[in-house]
Amino acid sequence: MFRKFDLPPLWLLACLCLAWMQKSALPLGLGFGPVWADLLGGLLVGGGVLMAVLALVEMRRARTTFMPHEEPDSLVTSGVFRLSRNPIYLGDVMILAGFILFWDAVPSLVLLPIYVWLLEKRFIEPEEARLRRKFVASFRKYETQTRRWL
Template sequence: MPPVWLAGALGLAWWQKTYFSQGLSFGPGFADFFGGIFIGGGLILMALAVHEMRRYHTTIIPHQTASRLVSSGIFKRSRNPIYLGDVMILTGFILYWDAVLALPLIPVFFWILEKRFIEPEEEGLRRKFVADFKRYSQQTRRWL
């Protein structure tokens, strides 16, 4: 489950800032402000996506078969707004905590989401909603 991976990455970032900070910092004010923006933006993206999926009565659980292809609302901008929200939340906490050495967690987490969740889910959607998913994937980017 992606929330478990997010919690693990957040735990590693917190551990790094607490026990292995090495005196590194992003700078005063900058990190707190942008960290808050990323965290808040990620939560908003996730809430909009969950609302849209519930509106269409389809699952938000990874690897379950979707009953409908949702391409409206926030899904017009990103095919994976919940995963994008996860990455934004991780980035925000790394900034907010001044966990400079945890920055490599962001691309690693991004890659894990892509390989373990996004690619298999999109393959399932491609098989179930052949023409609709092809059109949707041509019109809407995977991330942004």
């Protein structure tokens, strides 16, 4: 039952809500500077969305699932997967960082390492274990050539 709702976008939404609540209720007067924070925040959000979309297109092209708890049909190593073994999760982290900058929610920066840790423990490590079991030699080669994040 819970597994249906244990999805990275829902965890991202929860972190975004926490950052927004912090920004609204407890701004603390800290700031990055409006122009640079808006520009960098927008670039991170846009880059994160683009990264995730490109990864989803590549996975669709390979006819494999993008759902984290499902068994993959193929190992995708092309496109943005040449840059990162987890481009969708990287995109999610970029989106979170971008909104934190855009909202000037400095104390919410603590959410970034928490979210990365959550993604690694709940999703990346189990996914990589499935890939390692199913695509033994191919995944070993891919793992040595491509970093987990960047």
